[in-house]
Amino acid sequence: MEENSLHVAIIQADLVWENPNQNRENFTKKIEEITQDVDLIVLPEMFTSGFTMTPEHIAETEEGETIIWMKKMAFQKNAAIVGSVAIKDNSDYYNRLFFVHTNGLIDTYDKKHTFTLAGEDKVYKRGNSKVIVNYKGFKIQPLICYDLRFPVWSRIAEEDYDVLIYVANWPKIRVHAWNTLLQARAIENMSYCIGVNRVGLDANNYEYSGHSAVYDALGKKLSTIQPNFEGVEVIVLNKKHIDDVRSKLRFLDDKDSFSLE
Template sequence: MTDFVAIQITSSPSVADNFDLLEEQIKQLPNKQQLLVLPECFACFGARDKAQFDIAETLDNGPIQTRLSDLAKRYNKWIVAGSIPIKPDVETKDSAMPEKFYAASLVYNNLGERVSRYDKIHLFDVSVDDSTGSYKESTTTIPGEHVVTFDSPWGKVGQIICYDLRFPELIQEMPQLDVLVVPSAFTRRTGEAHWHALLQARSIENQCYVVASDQTGVHENGRETYGNSCIYSPWGELLANLPVNEGWVAAKYDYALLAKIRNEMPIQQHKKNRKII
């Protein structure tokens, strides 16, 4: 039986259509507790930047969050809900942030309760040699400030989103992880170059499972995403991979393997505090 699942879809600007795609994938899974990871921007992708603000919700209030909670409870899943746009609190919003939101990855347990929220810290403001060319996520998105983990039936889970994967120091700030979840919308160009190398490195250096869910294919606005949703073991082994199609990949959690790797190579105990001179 499987414990970890990464779902891969080609999201469109239609929230309703994307949820239908998502539920079709979930229906194929066994009715047992599993940690299910969705891609970044799973609910709306491939439209103009303003489309994300148009569907943005306040925390714990809105149809996207309600349906996520319902899916988690109905299908007995822990859902790491990729990322959705969450509006800033009234108290923190100011004139310098018009029509901006947090790219928030919300986590729901199998009772439908929200148990965690991570706001994407590193925003994708880069140039890429692809059909889009220039990406400026900070135009619409407020960067997060907090390192986030949550407790689960599979141990300690660390949360990052997409571009965060390139910043290992963020993950090093977390306590010893059992699982790292990586909802993403990696571009095809950067994915071909770096996706698997980065995921494997994070699994090896943190001695944890890595469950990575990515968007795939060509989207309505011409943006191309890489796919290759996958799961890595704490030893850096590729346990499952889905190259291009919509669907899902799954793998089993093996606590005995996790303990054996850490006992034989106790990296956490060997870490040193160094002075910069």
């Protein structure tokens, strides 16, 4: 693979409700069927369970089977893997994103904006800090679903990054907002923006249509994955694109200063 590039596989999939074993098996098949060399594999939010508000049925620890599985897949494919999982940490539940490196090291992010409309805030403890992952010459900020609606949380301020990632269970009924905001986040931060969403029906009869996408720093859509269907697509990100756009246009030099409290 060329220098200063990142080959990213986005996996848009249906999820089996509260069945981690079956979901891991399904994703194993999809990952093993990727024939191209890739650097990073992106899975949806809560990819082992769907967006469940009863984590006591399926939540794991960081030493559980899903994290072991992610490490195994990352090693086998020589590619980092990112996705979120319902985790029990002491007596609290978290919607926790894991960025698993090929060497087994892990970066984690706990979803800050828990989805009050579904009562996620009553079940899962919210996070309060962002993480910037340094990987193969790229700085990556991973976020989760509802975080997409809050631009201040992703806005480039003191910390810089090249790629935003949103993993999601975003319902079809509000997919116009998903499409619009993903593109907006790319444009306003002059970064790549990746959104990976599920498809299918969940146990609450909510429908998900995917619309997983990758946008470049000017908001141009790079991906062609089809809505409503399972699919895997590999997109190449180039560091030079970020550097060239930012140095030529310099819009970030005029950004507003602010602090998060």
